[in-house]
Amino acid sequence: MKLGWHWILDARGCRPERIADPACLREVLDTLPAHLGLTAVAPPQHFEHREESGTTLAGLVLLAESHLSLHAHPALGVLQVDLFSCAHFEPGKALAFLEARYGFTDVEQRLLERGLPERRSG
Amino acid sequence: MSIPARRPAPAPRIWDRHQSTLRVTAGTPEGALEPARVCEVLREVGHRMAAAEGTPAGAVQLQTHHFQPQGLSVVVVLPGLRAVLHTWPEHGLATLDLAGADPVGLGQWVTELAVGLRMEPNLQPTG
Numbered sequence: 001m002k003l004g005w006h007w008i009l010d011a012r013g014c015r016p017e018r019i020a021d022p023a024c025l026r027e028v029l030d031t032l033p034a035h036l037g038l039t040a041v042a043p044p045q046h047f048e049h050r051e052e053s054g055t056t057l058a059g060l061v062l063l064a065e066s067h068l069s070l071h072a073h074p075a076l077g078v079l080q081v082d083l084f085s086c087a088h089f090e091p092g093k094a095l096a097f098l099e100a101r102y103g104f105t106d107v108e109q110r111l112l113e114r115g116l117p118e119r120r121s122g
Numbered sequence: 123m124s125i126p127a128r129r130p131a132p133a134p135r136i137w138d139r140h141q142s143t144l145r146v147t148a149g150t151p152e153g154a155l156e157p158a159r160v161c162e163v164l165r166e167v168g169h170r171m172a173a174a175e176g177t178p179a180g181a182v183q184l185q186t187h188h189f190q191p192q193g194l195s196v197v198v199v200l201p202g203l204r205a206v207l208h209t210w211p212e213h214g215l216a217t218l219d220l221a222g223a224d225p226v227g228l229g230q231w232v233t234e235l236a237v238g239l240r241m242e243p244n245l246q247p248t249g
Contacts, residue, residue, distance in 0.1 A: 001213050005123050006141060041187045045199045060199045060206070062187050067197065067206050071221070082139065084206075084219065092126040109125045114217055116143050 003115040004066060004086035007094065011079045013105030020074035022048060022057055024101055028070060029061045035097055036089040039064040065089075079104060084114065139221045155211045157194045161186065167205045168198035171222055175203060 018024045029044035046059035054075030061068050066084035073079075079102050083094060091111060098104075161184055168182040177200050187195045192212060198205045204221040 001215060003143070003208075003210060003213075003215065003217060006219075007125065008139070041195075042185055045185060045197070047199060058199060058204065060197055060204060062185065062195050062197055062206075064189075066208055066217075067195065067219075069199075069204055069206070069221070071204075082219065082221070084208075084217070088123060091123070095126060111123065111125045112141060114141065114143060116215065 001115045001118060002113055004084060006084045006112040006114050007091045008110040009081040010108045011104035012077055014077045014079050015103040018102050019072050019077055019079060025057050025059050025070055025072055028101060029059045032097055033061060033063055033068060036094055038085060038089060141219050144216045144218060155209045155216060160194055160207060160209055161196055164196045164198055164205055164207050171203045171205065172200055
C-alpha cells in the first residue's frame with residue numbers, strides 16, 4: 001500500500017539574510033503548497049528557538065495531502081525541508097521555488113515512497 | 123515521480139529524522155487509530171521530546187485536522203523538534219515522522235508508543 005511520496009531536502013550555502021528571516025520562512029509555508037498544487041488545511045505554525053549556538057527557525061503546515069516542514073539554521077546557512085504528499089507533485093518545482101528564495105549553493109535530496117507492501121493472503 | 127539530479131553534497135548533520143509507517147496488527151485493541159488515542163500518543167511523544175530538550179511541557183500543543191469520512195493528522199512542533207502523525211484507518215495504517223537531535227531516543231519512543239500497532243521495518247534515519 002503506497003501512501004505517498006516524501007521529499008527530503010538538505011541545503012547549505014543559503015543567503016544569510018534570507019535563512020535568518022522569519023518572514024521568508026512564513027512566506028514559503030504560506031505559498032509553496034499552492035505553488036505545487038497542494039492544499040493547506042490549517043494555518044502554518046512557526047517558531048524561533050534561541051540557544052548558544054544560534055537561532056533556529058522552524059515551521060510546519062498541515063496539508064490535505066500530508067505536510068510540509070522547514071527548519072532553518074542561520075548560523076550554519078542550512079535549510080532542511082520535508083514535504084510528504086499523497087498526491088503527485090514536482091520536486092524540481094519545489095527546489096526551484098526554494099532556491100529562488102534562499103539561494104543555496106549545495107543540496108542533497110531524497111525521495112522516499114511511503115507506505116507498506118501489500119500482505120499476502122493465506 | 124523523480125527528483126532532479128543537482129549538485130549533490132553532504133549537508134552538516136544537524137537533525138535526525140525518522141519516518142515510519144505503522145500497521146494495525148491482528149489482535150490490536152479496537153480503536154487503535156481512533157482520534158483520541160492517536161492524539162494521546164502524539165501528546166506523549168511531544169512531552170518526551172520536550173523533556174529531552176529541556177522545553178517546558180506547557181509548550182506542547184497539538185494541531186489536528188480531521189478528514190472526512192475518516193483519517194486524522196496531528197502535529198506537534200516545538201523549538202528544534204517536530205512530530206507529525208497521519209492516519210489512514212481505511213487501510214489500517216498510520217505514518218509517524220519525528221525530527222530531533224536524539225535519533226536513538228526517537229526510535230525507542232516510536233517502539234514504546236506504538237503499543238497495539240506493529241511497526242514495519244522502514245525507519246528512515248536522515249540528517
